[in-house]
Amino acid sequence: MKTYEVDKIEQDEIKLVGFSITESLNHVLESRIVGVLREDLAKRTDEIENANESGIYLLQIYNQDGQWTHDTPYQHVIALKVSSHGEIPADMITYTLPAGQFMKIVHAGAESEIGSTYEYINNTFGVRPIDIEYWKDIHSLENADSQIDIYIPSK
Template structure:
């Protein structure tokens, strides 16, 4: 059985600029919409002013009633961190992640195996309002050395 490294940490507010869609997990997996938007964001990254850092975030915002299944649509924000919202490129949105206490769980290995990490998170921590993934290098997501940091709100 795989073990996961996790820690509780304080995170400052994160300002993001990128794309958003509202779709079910099953539709996103079938259509590869997040992968497409991630590639589109990488192609247009130079249009985004005030970038902070080099990675890309995925913020998954679940329905507030907690009644979530893989067929229920929810919001996906694929974006990069910025220091200020001075300029929004055409077709992009601004989004803010609240400051607070988060649990960071590290997924080590190919992105295709991310489902097992989320199974661990769901079994260990239960339902939550958001997940926040951070991909340091989107060109390395298929390798065994790939690392995805997942942040969930701490109780």
């Protein structure tokens, strides 16, 4: 059984600019839309004012009723961190992730194997309003030595 290191961290507010969609997990997996959007975002970083790092965030914002299934639509935000919200391209959105305490879990290995990490998170931490993934380098996500940082709100 795989073991996970969990760190409790204090996170400052994060301002983001990127794309937002509302889709179910099954639709996202079938259509691969999140991958398409993150590739598009990576190609368009020069269009985003005040971008201050090359990594990309994925926020998965769930319905608050806790009645989630693989077919339940929820919001996905695929975005770059910015120092401030300036002019944004017409097809993009802004989002501000409030400051707070989070648990950081690192998924080590290929992105296609991230399901086992989420199984651990779901079994350990239960229902939560949001999951945040940080992809430092989207071009190495399927490498065996890839790492994806996952942040969940601390209770």
